[in-house]
Each structure stands twice: as structure tokens, then as C-alpha cells.
Amino acid sequence: DTAVSQTPKYLVTQMGNDKSIKCEQNLGHDTMYWYKQDSKKFLKIMFSYNNKELIINETVPNRFSPKSPDKAHLNLHINSLELGDSAVYFCASSQEGEQKFFGPGTRLTVL
């Protein structure tokens, strides 16, 4: 069974559109994260949720809105997509302070 899954794997869309990426973990972890990896492979934390509560919200445009319906799911909704949003988005989960388990990533391309 996949520990951390994301859908879709690839997302190609036009500027100005709204899109969502879904993430689910079946590890029973309390904390989930969204990371963005840019074209230079640099990884940056975007959001962190612990038991459905927002813990970290880094300097991310408010066009990005995470939603955690339960502690096994953390979805990412992006409004008014821009060219600069093109990147690979990784979901991850962990127990507090321990290793992170990453999903396979969603490659977003904004045209």
C-alpha cells in the first residue's frame, strides 16, 4: 500500500485557472506538509498541518489555500494560476520530529 499518495501526478493548465492537488497518507501520522520544488531542484516548505490545524504558513501567496478535512488528508488549492507556480509539489507526512515520508510529487505546468 502506498504510504503517501498524491493526485494528479501531472497537471498542465492555463494561466488564470484554479486547480487542486490532493494528498492522502495511511501512516497514521499527525503532521502533514506541502513542499514546492522549483526548476533548480530547491525544496521549500509551504504549509504544515498538525491534526487538521495550520502550524506553518510560509511566505506563500494567498492564492494557495491548504485544506485538511481530516488528519489523513491535506489538499492544496491554487487560485488564479501564474507561470511562476510551475514546479513540482510534494506532500509529506510524519510523526512529530521524525523522518518525513514524501509522496511521489505533482508536476504542475502553467502555460
Place this chain on the structure above:
Amino acid sequence: SQQGEEDPQALSIQEGENATMNCSYKTSINNLQWYRQNSGRGLVHLILIRSNEREKHSGRLRVTLDTSKKSSSLLITASRAADTASYFCATANSNSGYALNFGKGTSLLVTP
């Protein structure tokens, strides 16, 4: 903000040789973790070393941590072509909910 730097940015070695990657960071940490990423894939956890530990081993991997110098190193012994990947160090601190703060990564190429 970006936590630190990895050195070297790229490393090319032959199978059987050892590969050493270094990582520096700037702030206090609870632990430091190393991850591996194959091209086009997700990140795989390799080793976690806590701030009160100095060295850790896992198979062919050896990680050291020097909190006084705010640096860590990852040694891969007897490298194999399958070790070709990007390697990232990342720090975690309880003040930021243990979210990982990544370095820029080292791209390792192991040739047969």
C-alpha cells in the same frame, strides 16, 4: 528561508569509490536528515541524526554532525551506479513544527 548549503553541488565518481557530501546550516536544530531523490521521483529518507548525536551509520551510509560548526557530512562507501541521485540535507526545529529546511542538494553521478 533556505537553511544552508551543500558542498559540492555536483560530484562524479567511479563505482567502488567513496562519496562524501557536506552540509552547513545556520540556525539551531533538533535534528538533521538526509534524503535522496532519483531523477523525476520523490524523496526517500536515508538517515536522521539528532542534535545530541555525533555520528550515525546505516549500511553503506555514515553521517556525522558537528553542532559547534553547524555542519554535517554524508559518506557513501563503495558506491554503486544505482547510488546516482541528488542528495539533500534538511534541518528540523521544534520552533517551526519540525518542518524541514532543505539545502540545495548535491548531484551525485556514479559511473560504472
